[in-house]
Amino acid sequence: MGKVGLSLKRSLSSSMLFRRIFSSLNLRDLPPSPLISSREFSGRLWIPAGGRLSDRSRWLKFQRNICLSSIRMSSAFQMGDTRRPPVTADKADLLREVEAALGSSFSLEPLSPTPNPLIIVISGPSGVGKDAVIKQVRHGIHFVVTATSREKRPGEVDGKDYYFVTKEQFLSMIERNELLEYALVYGEYKGIPKQQIHDFMSKGFDIVLRVDIQGAATLRSILGDSAIFIFLLAENEEALVKRLIDRKTETIDRLLVRIATAREEIKHLKEFDYVVVNEEGKLESSVKMVESIIDAEKARVQQRNAVI
Numbered sequence: 356m357g358k359v360g361l362s363l364k365r366s367l368s369s370s371m372l373f374r375r376i377f378s379s380l381n382l383r384d385l386p387p388s389p390l391i392s393s394r395e396f397s398g399r400l401w402i403p404a405g406g407r408l409s410d411r412s413r414w415l416k417f418q419r420n421i422c423l424s425s426i427r428m429s430s431a432f433q434m435g436d437t438r439r440p441p442v443t444a445d446k447a448d449l450l451r452e453v454e455a456a457l458g459s460s461f462s463l464e465p466l467s468p469t470p471n472p473l474i475i476v477i478s479g480p481s482g483v484g485k486d487a488v489i490k491q492v493r494h495g496i497h498f499v500v501t502a503t504s505r506e507k508r509p510g511e512v513d514g515k516d517y518y519f520v521t522k523e524q525f526l527s528m529i530e531r532n533e534l535l536e537y538a539l540v541y542g543e544y545k546g547i548p549k550q551q552i553h554d555f556m557s558k559g560f561d562i563v564l565r566v567d568i569q570g571a572a573t574l575r576s577i578l579g580d581s582a583i584f585i586f587l588l589a590e591n592e593e594a595l596v597k598r599l600i601d602r603k604t605e606t607i608d609r610l611l612v613r614i615a616t617a618r619e620e621i622k623h624l625k626e627f628d629y630v631v632v633n634e635e636g637k638l639e640s641s642v643k644m645v646e647s648i649i650d651a652e653k654a655r656v657q658q659r660n661a662v663i
């Protein structure tokens with residue numbers, strides 16, 4: 356027998372079983388329900404096809420209990436309240452009827468608090484794909500533009516990829532306490548301007564900070580558990596080095612420094628909350644994984660509360 360025939364047979368036997376149990380309820384002996392007609396009842400009941408018979412029997416028993424308790428509830432309502440709404444009344448009428456019976460109207464206030472804006476720190480070895488992942492993460496997120504004293508790479512845009520400043524300008528930003536965190540990386544300064552974080556958090560945006568491992572450690576000491584720390588990794592060392600070579604921005608000497616640094620950095624993985632493996636050719640999955648982490652964090656009962 357084909358798949359279609361088998362599932363048809365299953366659903367037929369399910370509905371026969373259901374009819375046998377439903378008919379044992381003696382609905383006609385019960386007072387009519389003001390809220391739910393027996394036709395609506397049968398429309399709402401659902402019996403899973405397939406599965407072991409014992410599972411399905413348990414499911415049917417569960418459905419029957421729901422039927423019985425609904426009938427009991429509606430009977431109680433009927434006994435205590437002589438203003439029976441007609442069975443044909445629409446949803447809005449029934450809602451008003453129930454509100455009148457309760458003596459108060461239903462609140463439209465959200466039942467759970469609005470999630471706090473998040474600060475998401477993304478770190479990982481050089482060339483692992485931090486920028487590539489962050490650029491594709493969905494809207495509602497502000498990727499903080501870092502200030503740097505390093506030279507612009509081909510294709511980079513000032514104010515979009517980085518704020519390119521001179522070393523002197525960077526040092527005055529440090530003096531004015533305008534940076535949340537800064538570091539000297541491969542002889543160049545990189546730092547996070549505080550004002551941008553304030554501005555976007557106050558508008559309800561989640562904040563993404565992209566820092567190296569040293570920066571992540573500093574941010575952990577400043578923000579503690581109020582921020583989320585994600586470590587981005589390649590699937591193996593070879594994939595990481597190939598990615599750096601493909602970028603065509605590194606001399607052999609700089610490549611050697613970055614590889615040695617990456618080996619040290621990977622040892623800090625345990626200081627992070629999450630790890631995302633950015634596999635070769637699977638950038639999209641890594642982006643989805645980061646988005647899933649953000650979704651899960653938004654659903655936390657105990658929200659993180661980042662304050663800068």
Ligand SMILES: Nc1ncnc2c1ncn2[C@@H]1O[C@H](COP(=O)(O)OP(=O)(O)OP(=O)(O)O)[C@@H](O)[C@H]1O
Nearest residue numbers: 481482483484485486487598633634635636637638
């Ligand atoms: N999953 C992937 N598969 C293949 N190539 C990737 C993947 N992710 C990123 N890349 C490529 O790897 C290179 C390095 O990525 P990217 O510049 O985003 O790394 P990074 O971690 O931001 O580096 P750095 O810290 O040195 O700035 C880029 O050419 C990018 O397009």
